[in-house]
Amino acid sequence: LAPNNSWAISCTGCVDLDELNFDKTIVRFPYSLVKFDIAFPYGEKHEAFGAFSKAAHKVTDELLIATVGIKDYGELENKALGERFKVDDKNFPGIYLFLGNVKEYVQFPAHLDVTVDNLKSFISSNTQLYIGRDGCLKQFNDALKDYANKESAQQLALIAELKKEQSKLQKPEEQKSAKAYLLFMRKINEQGYSFHEEETKRLLRLKAGKVTEAKKVELQQKLNILEAFRVNKLTKATESAPTTAPPAKEL
Amino acid sequence: LAPNNSWAISCTGCVDLDELNFDKTIVRFPYSLVKFDIAFPYGEKHEAFGAFSKAAHKVTDELLIATVGIKDYGELENKALGERFKVDDKNFPGIYLFLGNVKEYVQFPAHLDVTVDNLKSFISSNTQLYIGRDGCLKQFNDALKDYANKESAQQLALIAELKKEQSKLQKPEEQKSAKAYLLFMRKINEQGYSFHEEETKRLLRLKAGKVTEAKKVELQQKLNILEAFRVNKLTKATESAPTTAPPAKEL
Numbered sequence: 001l002a003p004n005n006s007w008a009i010s011c012t013g014c015v016d017l018d019e020l021n022f023d024k025t026i027v028r029f030p031y032s033l034v035k036f037d038i039a040f041p042y043g044e045k046h047e048a049f050g051a052f053s054k055a056a057h058k059v060t061d062e063l064l065i066a067t068v069g070i071k072d073y074g075e076l077e078n079k080a081l082g083e084r085f086k087v088d089d090k091n092f093p094g095i096y097l098f099l100g101n102v103k104e105y106v107q108f109p110a111h112l113d114v115t116v117d118n119l120k121s122f123i124s125s126n127t128q129l130y131i132g133r134d135g136c137l138k139q140f141n142d143a144l145k146d147y148a149n150k151e152s153a154q155q156l157a158l159i160a161e162l163k164k165e166q167s168k169l170q171k172p173e174e175q176k177s178a179k180a181y182l183l184f185m186r187k188i189n190e191q192g193y194s195f196h197e198e199e200t201k202r203l204l205r206l207k208a209g210k211v212t213e214a215k216k217v218e219l220q221q222k223l224n225i226l227e228a229f230r231v232n233k234l235t236k237a238t239e240s241a242p243t244t245a246p247p248a249k250e251l
Numbered sequence: 252l253a254p255n256n257s258w259a260i261s262c263t264g265c266v267d268l269d270e271l272n273f274d275k276t277i278v279r280f281p282y283s284l285v286k287f288d289i290a291f292p293y294g295e296k297h298e299a300f301g302a303f304s305k306a307a308h309k310v311t312d313e314l315l316i317a318t319v320g321i322k323d324y325g326e327l328e329n330k331a332l333g334e335r336f337k338v339d340d341k342n343f344p345g346i347y348l349f350l351g352n353v354k355e356y357v358q359f360p361a362h363l364d365v366t367v368d369n370l371k372s373f374i375s376s377n378t379q380l381y382i383g384r385d386g387c388l389k390q391f392n393d394a395l396k397d398y399a400n401k402e403s404a405q406q407l408a409l410i411a412e413l414k415k416e417q418s419k420l421q422k423p424e425e426q427k428s429a430k431a432y433l434l435f436m437r438k439i440n441e442q443g444y445s446f447h448e449e450e451t452k453r454l455l456r457l458k459a460g461k462v463t464e465a466k467k468v469e470l471q472q473k474l475n476i477l478e479a480f481r482v483n484k485l486t487k488a489t490e491s492a493p494t495t496a497p498p499a500k501e502l
Binding site: 019028029054 | 261263266267269272275276279304305328
């Protein structure tokens with residue numbers, strides 16, 4: 001028995017398309033990520049696609065995330081649609097990014113694993129969209145490169161600049177994220193980079209404890225934001241260093 | 252056991268929406284007809300909706316046809332979405348026409364049967380779209396009101412006019428329909444209204460015989476087109492009438 005939809009792994013946020021509505025729906029979105037697959041998909045790749053869908057829906061309205069189920073039994077539903085894009089049971093799933101119409105598209109590289117991170121990279125590389133880790137904001141991440149190694153005056157200037165960015169944000173989730181970014185910026189400015197490791201441990205400890213699912217999500221978002229502050233090599237002197245040589249801390 | 256998708260009556264052309272993608276998809280289309288229902292719908296109303304979907308997809312790109320499956324078990328998927336539009340198991344299915352955004356919508360009247368024809372009328376009444384009988388073209392239907400009762404010169408003028416309309420048509424199915432309209436216009440002009448009854452009978456006979464499904468569809472399209480020529484009362488004198496009084500023919 002083929003798996004049925006009540007048992008199949010759902011793909012929340014994914015739109016299932018067929019031969020009648022494929023073209024008409026694709027053209028309505030600036031970008032569409034489509035997974036051509038068997039009719040009732042399951043397994044790691046499908047789950048990754050579903051996880052990607054949830055992540056994408058948190059941050060953008062511009063990307064349609066869709067599936068096409070191709071049957072090679074019964075009425076051969078969508079077989080012709082699969083053939084248009086040269087997808088069949090030898091190369092399921094075929095993942096394609098459409099750029100606003102059915103003629104311009106990029107195929108997800110066959111040699112890449114279908115993981116959430118690879119799908120996010122695929123989107124970032126081929127569109128102006130950025131689907132980062134949950135809770136992260138692109139413009140904040142970009143502004144914070146090497147933050148921990150900057151001079152205090154530079155850090156304070158960045159704090160002022162990103163406060164202005166924060167005031168432009170519309171969505172409550174984005175404002176909440178910005179608040180966390182700014183808090184970490186201030187703490188690192190005041191306490192130095194040691195705050196990063198302490199806070200990471202603190203958040204991980206809380207997350208492993210008895211907390212609600214919603215709280216776990218919130219803690220993971222903070223951990224993701226904290227990741228943006230990680231530097232590979234700390235080159236800035238800490239305030240409490242007794243010697244003149246800055247401690248080189250490989251991370 | 253709840254019916255599963257492999258047994259459920261499919262709704263070809265229908266897009267199944269959920270809480271993550273509902274708003275984002277509705278706003279992308281000029282019009283959206285959405286059926287809020289149980290998670291695995293079946294029965295007359297669902298079948299009518301599916302038949303309507305196929306009919307609509309033949310003639311327009313502007314109407315999204317969608318379903319939302321509301322579960323009152325398990326993870327209560329889409330329950331909140333149903334509540335936004337005051338749909339629950341007491342009044343399934345709830346059918347709504349959205350006018351390009353989630354705030355402007357018209358509800359399909361609860362007292363009307365959910366039939367293909369009623370759905371078509373609902374669309375015609377509330378949008379600029381026209382989803383007529385299979386094979387029909389709105390501008391031809393409109394031009395042919397009371398055609399059989401017009402003077403020959405008027406009929407010939409209409410034939411010339413609609414030949415020009417035919418040359419503007421892009422889709423092969425539409426050109427095929429126009430060809431049938433013009434043929435019937437000529438025959439009625441040459442032979443009078445008796446052609447209508449004879450041709451109707453001829454097409455019905457063929458359709459009831461051993462013909463392929465595709466041929467049956469074609470014959471039904473011709474019958475639908477012929478319907479556009481039906482007049483309730485024939486007021487025009489036939490050429491072979493021996494008396495001066497026109498035969499009144501109630502139909």
